[in-house]
Amino acid sequence: MCINDIRGQALTGATADTALLYSNAVHQFAIFAGDPVSAAEGLIQQQPGLVMGHALKAWLYLLGSAPAAVPAARQTIEAAKTLPMNRGERGHLAALDHLAAGRLHDASRVIEDVAIENPRDLLALIAGHQLDYFTGNARMLRDRVARALPAWSPGTPGRHSVLAMYAFGLEENGQYAAAERHGRQAILEEPRDGWARHAVAHVLEMEGRHDEGIAFMREDLQSWTIDSFIAVHNWWHLALYHLELGQIDEVLELVDGPITNMAEPQMLELVDASAMLWRLHLRGVELGGRWRRLTERYQAMWAPGAYAFNDLHAIMAFVGAGRRDLIQATLEAQAFVALSASDNAVFSQEVGYPLMKAFAAFGVGNYAETISLIRPVRAIAARFGGSNAQRDVIDLTLIEAALRSGDRDLAQALAAERIAAKHESPLAKLFARRASGTQCAKCGSSTCGGAPH
Structure with missing residues (x-):
């Protein structure tokens, strides 16, 4: 007798329970x-012949993007x-085989076909959606799901x-009204x-509705904070609203609380x-000792070379x-990545490695080098994954480097771009004032040019 899940997906080796x-x-x-x-592991123990129990566990391990999870997967x-x-x-x-070998694009294509044949295979849709996020494929973030919706x-x-x-797919394609509605x-x-x-939350951020975003996130805290493994990322979105409004004390309260106060953080939480x-x-x-504590957490669970998007955030x-020792080790690891057959080799070569060098240059005050490294890749940065909101840190760093380097023409151009x-x-208005020389974000002066002080 064929046993199905509650959405009609046939499950080989399953019982009704x-x-x-x-x-x-x-x-x-x-x-x-x-x-x-734990639920997947319990399924495997209870019903070792349930193929999708094994598949669910492997997807969860691999989509967590922690290098240590790959052998178990x-x-x-x-x-x-x-x-x-x-x-x-x-x-x-087959898709999991590709993903375990670092072939994200191949994994995405294979699981795409699974969902085309069975559009109510929810796990296939979720896995494919996350792969689209990792590869920065905005069109597929939307269209993979659009195909399945009629079912x-x-x-x-x-x-x-x-x-x-x-x-989320609609939002990443700039279709904000439809995204918010769905x-x-x-x-x-x-x-x-x-x-x-x-x-x-992404829609409200991209449309600049920051006060509304704060109210939206705080209106029902229990629904998205209790027992949720995306809670930290959603707290991060709340902090973005406060940061945009210049409410630094509120941001630091969130940073020192739910964003970093995790007993066993996952990789995404370190990135946040x-x-x-x-x-x-x-x-x-x-920021005091916050950077040191975060670095210690990276050292406990992270290894360079698995995913360039994570490596860039480790560099930060x-x-x-x-x-400097860890920065250099991370940069040197990219040379070995380039020799691999994984998709991450391309992520790193095209986008990740130049950005890692750019952020490292910013750290030592070499703003001209930061600018020269970021400008060629900012338009293609989606290729190494993440969301529009996450990748905004690239533009923010470029603008700040232009302001601090004294390149007023570039700073004004970038500020105008952001205002538009x-x-x-x-x-954005603060950047425009600083670029025009009318205000420094740090001291309020019109003469310092935004230099560190």
């Missing part, structure tokens, strides 16, 4: 809450290969997750859906901490902590 447990585990992944890794994949499986399950394992009629279990993914509908259907909350501290660093905020922490994109942005 384990099919329900699998459906619940995927739901946890879909809303970024609970402990789907490989073991899980190899164990699953010995089991009977259907066509869709075979596709999951998700109201009332289908997990529809909120599909709406949330579609909302994201808010997803929240109505499942208030605990952290990815839906995240998608709407680096990204926020660097933005504060650009604003001239004294090492610059802040004054760890975010004409109500207090930060």
Whole structure:
């Protein structure tokens, strides 16, 4: 007898009980809450022949982007290969094989076909969506999900997750009104859906609706902060609003609280901490021992060369902590990355390595070099992953380098560019005043040129 999950996906090796447990585990992944890794491991123990239990565990391990997880994921994949499986399950394992070998684009294409054949395979959609995020493929962030939407009629279990993914894809393509509409509908259907909350937060950030963003994030804290493994990233979005408004005390409160006060942080959470501290660093905020503590956390769980986007954020922490040894080791590791057959070799060569060198140059006050390294790659930076909001740190660093180098023409051009994109942005207006020489962000002077002091 064929056993299906609650969305109609055939599950080889399942019982009625384990099919329900699998459906619940995927739901946890879909809303970024609970402990789907433990749920997957429990499934494997209870029903070793359930192929999708193994697949779920491997996806969770590999999409976490922590290098130490790869060997365990490989073991899980190899164990699953010995089991009977259907066509869709075979596709999951083929995609996982590619991902474990660092072939993100191949993994994305294979899991794309799985979802085309079975548009209600929620795990295939989530995995593909995350791969699109890692590879910076904005069109597929939207269109992979758009293809599947007709199969998700109201009332289908997990529809909120599909709406949330579609909302984020729309936002990354600048379709903000539709993105907000779908994201808010997803929240109505499942208030605990952290990815839906995240998608709407992006819209409010990109449209410069910062006060509204603060209210939106604070209106129902329990729904997205309790037992959520995307909570830190959503706290980061709240901090972005406060930072844009110049509310530094509020930002530091969030940094010292939920953004960095994690007993066992995941890689994304270290990236969030680096990204926020660097933005504060650009604003001239004294950060004390925060950089050192963050660097220690990187050293405990991170190794260079796995994913250039993460390596750049590690460089930020090492610059802040004054760890030239770790900066150099990270840069040198990129030479070995270039020799590999992984997609990360391209991510690093085209975007990551120049940016790592640029941020390192900024750290020692070589602003002219920072500018020369960032300008050729800023337009193609999506190729190494992340979101529009995350990659904004590249433009912020370029603008600050132009201001500090005394290159007024470039600073004015970049400030005008930012005003055009975010004409109500207090930060954009501040850049414009500084570029025109009418105000320094640090001391209020019109004569210092924004130099460090």
